[in-house]
Amino acid sequence: MAAGRLAQAGLDVAIVEAEKVGGECSFYACIPAMAMLRPGSLLAEVRRVPGAAEAVTGPLDVPTVLARRDELTGHQEDAGQVPWLTERGITLVRGWGRLAGEKGVAVGDAILEARQAVILAGGTRAALPDIDGLADARPWTNREATTAPAAPKSLVVIGGGVREQLRASLAEQGVDIRKGQSATAVRRQGDSVIVTLSDRSTQSCDSWAKPHRFFCPRGPVL
Numbered sequence: 001m002a003a004g005r006l007a008q009a010g011l012d013v014a015i016v017e018a019e020k021v022g023g024e025c026s027f028y029a030c031i032p033a034m035a036m037l038r039p040g041s042l043l044a045e046v047r048r049v050p051g052a053a054e055a056v057t058g059p060l061d062v063p064t065v066l067a068r069r070d071e072l073t074g075h076q077e078d079a080g081q082v083p084w085l086t087e088r089g090i091t092l093v094r095g096w097g098r099l100a101g102e103k104g105v106a107v108g109d110a111i112l113e114a115r116q117a118v119i120l121a122g123g124t125r126a127a128l129p130d131i132d133g134l135a136d137a138r139p140w141t142n143r144e145a146t147t148a149p150a151a152p153k154s155l156v157v158i159g160g161g162v163r164e165q166l167r168a169s170l171a172e173q174g175v176d177i178r179k180g181q182s183a184t185a186v187r188r189q190g191d192s193v194i195v196t197l198s199d200r201s202t203q204s205c206d207s208w209a210k211p212h213r214f215f216c217p218r219g220p221v222l
């Protein structure tokens with residue numbers, strides 16, 4: 001947004017992007033999450049309304065939901081986002097940017113020198129809570145949850161917040177999501193992931209085919 005507004009105000013603007021134009025929201029967060037949520041919430045709403053409810057006779061068509069999600073995320077290509085930059089005369093420089101002085105940004109061997117200012121808008125990555133074995137068990141973050149090619153048979157979700165959206169969506173897709181307390185340890189065992197809870201009980205979930213992971217953002221087990 002800042003780049004677009006500055007370009008429209010007549011400034012020369014360049015964006016340095018290491019991955020995809022559009023960032024997390026377009027490919028691993030808002031757009032795919034909403035695409036996965038909307039069909040389930042619409043179905044639930046129709047089922048609440050007598051007269052309309054009778055017209056709904058089947059379950060959610062999960063492959064179609066995921067196909068629409070993939071369409072809305074450009075099949076993980078940013079070709080649909082780049083014209084937004086070019087139409088505004090914004091230069092796109094692909095690569096990892098590093099600050100090089102007060103108004104300099106190095107991308108590979110090239111140095112971009114800003115006349116006015118450099119804006120840092122690098123976003124964030126999912127943070128893993130400090131749970132014994134969790135990092136080694138390679139949990140899903142929002143990235144794996146929003147790009148999964150199919151719903152896993154079982155899933156342990158640790159955490160709420162924005163991930164609650166994804167939990168709801170996965171539950172609507174028929175995923176068996178268990179409720180518990182807080183997670184104290186996580187271990188991979190063959191094709192399963194075993195999560196130990198604070199009452200010492202365990203929950204297991206699909207580790208799924210490699211390289212897929214189980215979903216384990218921060219906070220208590222839901």
Ligand SMILES: Cc1cc2nc3c(=O)[nH]c(=O)nc-3n(C[C@H](O)[C@H](O)[C@H](O)COP(=O)(O)OP(=O)(O)OC[C@H]3O[C@@H](n4cnc5c(N)ncnc54)[C@H](O)[C@@H]3O)c2cc1C
Pocket residue numbers: 016017018019020021022023024025026028029030031033034095096097098121122123124142162163165166
């Ligand atoms: C599941 C989920 C659902 C969400 N739903 C919503 C929603 O419905 N509505 C909403 O408003 N928000 C939502 N959010 C939050 C939203 O995704 C973020 O607030 C938003 O993506 C942040 O945008 P950003 O541009 O700050 O960072 P990002 O989207 O992370 O973009 C930063 C970009 O910078 C690039 N980058 C980083 N460092 C460098 C570097 N050194 N050199 C070059 N490039 C670099 C990255 O590759 C990335 O493309 C959701 C988040 C999640 C996880």
